[in-house]
Amino acid sequence: MEGLASFRAVPSFTSRPRSSILGTALNPRRGNSLSLPSSSSFIVRAQQMESKDDEPEPVKIELKIKEWENSMYHNEVAASQGIRIRRRPPTGPPLHYVGPFEFRLQNEGNTPRNILEEIIWHKDTQVAQLKERQPLYSLKKALDNAPPVRDFIGALRAANSRTGLPGLIAEVKKASPSRGVLRENFDPVEIAQAYEKGGAACLSVLADEKFFQGSYDNMLAIRDAGVKCPLLCKEFIIEAWQIYYARSKGADAILLIAAVLPDLDIKYMTKICKMLGMATLVEVHDEREMDRVLGIEEVEFIGINNRNLETFEVDISNTKKLLEGKRGEEIRKRDIIVVGESGLFTPDDIAYVQEAGVKAVLVGESIVKQSDPEKGVAGLFGKDISLQSV
Numbered sequence: 001m002e003g004l005a006s007f008r009a010v011p012s013f014t015s016r017p018r019s020s021i022l023g024t025a026l027n028p029r030r031g032n033s034l035s036l037p038s039s040s041s042f043i044v045r046a047q048q049m050e051s052k053d054d055e056p057e058p059v060k061i062e063l064k065i066k067e068w069e070n071s072m073y074h075n076e077v078a079a080s081q082g083i084r085i086r087r088r089p090p091t092g093p094p095l096h097y098v099g100p101f102e103f104r105l106q107n108e109g110n111t112p113r114n115i116l117e118e119i120i121w122h123k124d125t126q127v128a129q130l131k132e133r134q135p136l137y138s139l140k141k142a143l144d145n146a147p148p149v150r151d152f153i154g155a156l157r158a159a160n161s162r163t164g165l166p167g168l169i170a171e172v173k174k175a176s177p178s179r180g181v182l183r184e185n186f187d188p189v190e191i192a193q194a195y196e197k198g199g200a201a202c203l204s205v206l207a208d209e210k211f212f213q214g215s216y217d218n219m220l221a222i223r224d225a226g227v228k229c230p231l232l233c234k235e236f237i238i239e240a241w242q243i244y245y246a247r248s249k250g251a252d253a254i255l256l257i258a259a260v261l262p263d264l265d266i267k268y269m270t271k272i273c274k275m276l277g278m279a280t281l282v283e284v285h286d287e288r289e290m291d292r293v294l295g296i297e298e299v300e301f302i303g304i305n306n307r308n309l310e311t312f313e314v315d316i317s318n319t320k321k322l323l324e325g326k327r328g329e330e331i332r333k334r335d336i337i338v339v340g341e342s343g344l345f346t347p348d349d350i351a352y353v354q355e356a357g358v359k360a361v362l363v364g365e366s367i368v369k370q371s372d373p374e375k376g377v378a379g380l381f382g383k384d385i386s387l388q389s390v
């Protein structure tokens with residue numbers, strides 16, 4: 001039993017340090033040191049038992065402890081900003097291998113509290129693996145061959161002035177955790193072309209495979225097919241590396257979720273996007289997140305998600321609530337483009353969020369489920385908004 005108890009203390013490790021931006025920028029060793037728990041000797045013991053690669057043992061252990069400290073520090077900074085989503089399971093991954101046996105440990109520490117946290121934990125592991133295969137330096141080289149960046153925000157503004165309606169970001173999404181499979185016969189290119197014909201200004205393409213049955217290949221295929229609408233890479237971004245990856249696959253914009261990322265990450269990642277010519281849609285769901293994001297001067301594009309990603313509740317009055325009073329005033333003063341996201345099904349819904357102040361909408365379910373998504377776009381707006389129409 002003692003063996004299992006010591007194993008429980010082992011944090012989430014890979015064979016290389018995975019410092020987050022915050023971990024690198026705010027190293028706890030520089031004045032903010034966190035004390036290691038009394039179980040740290042167990043960590044060392046367990047890691048000595050587990051050692052696999054060729055680094056000298058003391059260096060490896062030190063790196064792993066530092067990585068764990070950084071991750072804990074990241075969680076502390078995030079929590080101080082009201083972020084409940086933890087980057088990694090605090091007591092290590094749920095699946096441990098102990099000798100010939102496999103233990104799945106179920107406890108508060110290594111069980112995600114909600115679906116968003118589960119997605120983030122999965123993403124953390126997935127990104128670590130992808131980075132091993134394609135480190136940043138080689139990814140940066142690959143950008144030379146990436147398709148050119150298109151103006152995402154410009155396309156939304158142009159659609160808004162052309163139609164007098166919010167510019168449409170139409171979502172290419174096969175499935176979602178809250179709704180399951182939305183469309184069985186899912187051809188991403190056909191759907192994208194239909195949206196474009198119907199008058200969509202931009203497209204949002206799900207990249208996550210595990211929870212949304214999406215892929216980066218879908219994004220590339222849509223670009224290769226000649227679709228002109230700029231593309232938002234709909235992915236759960238937790239590291240700057242993913243921005244370069246998205247760009248290498250043809251993305252024109254990325255999404256940053258304030259419920260997941262501390263302010264410093266949002267600021268830093270927004271700057272990287274700017275440098276790459278991409279747009280950054282920063283998504284909020286409540287007043288606290290909106291206030292945090294408005295405190296970041298680099299932000300010029302905000303999405304208000306009507307869906308609570310922890311509970312799946314959808315309420316379109318959320319868009320109105322977050323745009324009232326001083327917040328709305330500041331947004332107008334800074335000419336920030338706001339996108340109303342999720343739960344939009346009818347022309348009345350569109351009119352409601354437009355009245356609240358949005359210049360764009362992000363819509364998935366209601367149009368992707370239509371047998372003819374082109375007609376679905378017209379149905380959503382209550383009129384033909386295609387280029388031929390206006």
Ligand SMILES: O=C(O)c1ccccc1NCC(=O)[C@H](O)[C@H](O)COP(=O)(O)O
Pocket residue numbers: 115116171173176177178179305307309312341342343344362363364365366
């Ligand atoms: O939709 C989900 O179940 C979900 C779960 C966890 C994280 C994100 C999730 N969805 C992302 C979105 O909010 C929507 O894809 C997007 O805003 C379009 O919403 P809808 O028009 O309601 O499909």
